[in-house]
Structures are given as structure tokens and as C-alpha cells.
Amino acid sequence: MDRAITVGASLLLCLLVAGCSAGDEADGVETHADDLDHALSLYPGSGLIGIAMxxxxxxxHNWSGMFGSFMPCVARGDGPIEIADVSWSSSAGLEPVSVDVGVRTFTVGEVNAIGSAYGALEDPSLRGYEPIDDKFTGMTVTRKCRVEGDPPISGSIGEIVFGVTGTSDGAHLRDIRFTYLTPDGREHVVTNGWDFYLCGPAVPEDIGCK
Incomplete structure (x- = not known):
């Protein structure tokens, strides 16, 4: 099933593995991993993050969490890049009850990106995080990705946050896909390599989700 999700975390389990693959092209649309070798990057790498029930x-009963740290930047070429759509997949039996996608803007050094946190996007407190500015309807990206040797990131930065509501059985979000347009008008899709879980008894034991 294809849909989207965001989460917050008490339990944070990150298993980092390599996440690079060559781009594929289908129906004239290039699909590629988030490997910094293509026009748009958001959250390079791959692994697993689980939030304890x-x-x-x-x-x-249902509960909600958020996953963030999707901070779009131009990795190759010049912007602006237009992110037009977001989609995702879930494992059978772990489909979320609902998923919201939001966008927030924060000042680097003053507040942090949302790695994961309990609560829904509309939660005004967000456990100390600034609130989500708006629901995602599209996004223009002009910020260049930071590379080794560049000064630290400063100023305001945009972050896409996924909020998911699941049942007491758990929920899963994977293969998050961002459809975007480069300045030449070509359409591309970048696929994120992370797996996000709301932990619960329906999550397979080998995932290590508590």
C-alpha cells in the first residue's frame, strides 16, 4: 500500500547501511536513490528508526509519532528544484491509520530538526519543537547541499516532517518517494532508503522494535 507518515521517538534504533544505487528510468522519469549524485537530496543513507509504543x-487504541530530518537541498546543478509530490509504501498489516506531511522552517543553531518525536503534526507543543508551518502541497528548493569543506549550515532551513497515526499493533513507512522537477522541466523521483516504525506486536521480532 502506498501512503506517507511521520513519527516521534523514545526508542531510537538506527542501523546504518550503504544506500546508493544507480538511477533507473521508466516512462521518461528517472528514479534514483538519495545518494548526493543527482539533482535533489533530502535525507541520504539508509537504516531503521523505531519509536517505542x-x-x-x-x-x-491509536497513537501518533513524527519523523523528520528531511531537509531538501540541491546536490547537483543549479536550482530551483520543485518538489511536486510525496508518496510511500508500507508493509502488509502495518499500514498506518493516517499520514500527514508537513513543512516547518527553523533557524539552525536555535532549534533542532525533528529526528523523531511523539505526537501529531497539529500538536502545538511538539515537545519543545517549533510547530509545523503548513501541510505539504509542494516546495521550491534553492539551498545548496553542504559538502566537506563548506562552512556549517546557518540561517533558516526548511524541513519536511512525516506524521503517522497507527494502532497498538504498530505501523511502518518505507520507500518514501519525492517527485521533483529540475529547471529544464524534466521529472525525477528520489527514493529514500530509511524504514520508519511505530513499534507494536505486529512488527516482526527481527526488526528489533521494542
Whole structure:
């Protein structure tokens, strides 16, 4: 099933593995991994992040979390790049109840990106994070990706945040895909290599989700 999600984390489990692959082209649309070798990058690498189910959650009740750190930048060539659409997949039996995608702008050094956190996008507190500015409807990217030797990132930066609501069984989000247009008008798709889980008894034991 294809859809999207965001999450917050108490348990954070990151298993980093290489996530690079050559670009494929189907129906004139290039699809590639987030490897900094193409026009757009958001969250390079791959691995797993799981958020522990709240201890006081009753069976059959829903809960929400967020996954962030998707900070779009121009990796190759010149911008602007237009992100037009976001899609995703979920494992059978772990489809989220609902998924929201939001955009927030924060000042580097003053507040942090949302790695993962409990709560829904509309939560005004976000456990100390600044609130989500708006629901994602598209995004123009002009910021260049930082490379080794560049000065630290400063100023305001945009972050795409996925918020997911799941049941007490758990939920899964994978293969997040961003469809974008380069200045020459060509359409591309960048696929994220991370797996995000709301932990629960339906999540396979070998995932290591508690």
C-alpha cells in the first residue's frame, strides 16, 4: 500500500547501511536513490528508526509519532528544484491509520530538526519543537547541499516532517518517494532508503522494535 507518515521517538534504533544505487528510468522519469549524485537530496543513507509504543497505550487504541530530518537541498546543478509530490509504501498489516506531511522552517543553531518525536503534526507543543508551518502541497528548493569543506549550515532551513497515526499493533513507512522537477522541466523521483516504525506486536521480532 502506498501512503506517507511521520513519527516521534523514545526508542531510537538506527542501523546504518550503504544506500546508493544507480538511477533507473521508466516512462521518461528517472528514479534514483538519495545518494548526493543527482539533482535533489533530502535525507541520504539508509537504516531503521523505531519509536517505542507508549507504555500506557491500551489495546486497540491509536497513537501518533513524527519523523523528520528531511531537509531538501540541491546536490547537483543549479536550482530551483520543485518538489511536486510525496508518496510511500508500507508493509502488509502495518499500514498506518493516517499520514500527514508537513513543512516547518527553523533557524539552525536555535532549534533542532525533528529526528523523531511523539505526537501529531497539529500538536502545538511538539515537545519543545517549533510547530509545523503548513501541510505539504509542494516546495521550491534553492539551498545548496553542504559538502566537506563548506562552512556549517546557518540561517533558516526548511524541513519536511512525516506524521503517522497507527494502532497498538504498530505501523511502518518505507520507500518514501519525492517527485521533483529540475529547471529544464524534466521529472525525477528520489527514493529514500530509511524504514520508519511505530513499534507494536505486529512488527516482526527481527526488526528489533521494542
Amino acid at each position: 507508549p507504555e500506557d497505550l491500551a489495546d486497540g
